[in-house]
Amino acid sequence: MLIQIDKLKRRPRQIDVAEEATGFPVLSELVAAETVTFNEPIKGSLEAIWVGDFIKVTGNMATLVSTPCCRCLASVSTRLDVPILLTYTNRAEGETPPDDELELQADDLGLIPFSGDELDLLPDVEQEIVMALPPQPLCKASCLGLCHSCGCNLNKGSCNCEAPILHPGLAALKNFKV
Ligand SMILES: [Zn+2]
Ligand SMILES: [Zn+2]
Helix, strand or coil: CEEEHHHHHHCCEEEEEEECHHHCHHHHHHHHCCCCEECCCEEEEEEEEEECCEEEEEEEEEEEEEEECCCCCCEEEEEEEEEEEEEEECCCCCCCCCCCCCCCCHHHHCEEECCCCEEECHHHHHHHHHHHCCCCCCCCCCCCCECCCCCCECCCCCCCCCCCCCCHHHHHHHCCCC
16 A cells, blocks of 8 residues: 555556455454454555645445454454545645645544655554444344353343342442432
8 A cells, every 4th residue: 555656646546455454463463362353355445646745545445344242242243334534744744735725624634744755555544444443342232241250141041140139228229219
């Protein structure tokens, strides 16, 4: 996902991506930590255009991930479709463009600085994918989770553990309507 700046100034660049998660350093770490499993390569396309001191990158990335349910640890499949909208600038900080040069929209306020002859999109595209991962996946909204005592999956049946015994004072509070 490397862009040569002088080539980009001459013509827009189309980039087709079909990359295993292991091609991304942070995603590789998440896979190693078993936080997420990628069931498909990450695929998508990006277009980069040069707009006078700015590089606009638009496109999308899609893949299929599995993450453990945050209550019962069952695997939950989620299709990710991640819109990519990145704006880079090589302007020095604090410089503002003339109004007619580029209309800055709210989405563009997160300008990413770059310098040099090359720009690698991978870290920022990767970050967008990380942000799109389901934060608290649930196998179903009504997931009952695991028993705190014996670890049995309460979706598959109840266990013989006693319900936690409340302190008599706490039990009284339980009935107290706020
Ligand atoms: Zn669950
Ligand atoms: Zn139990």
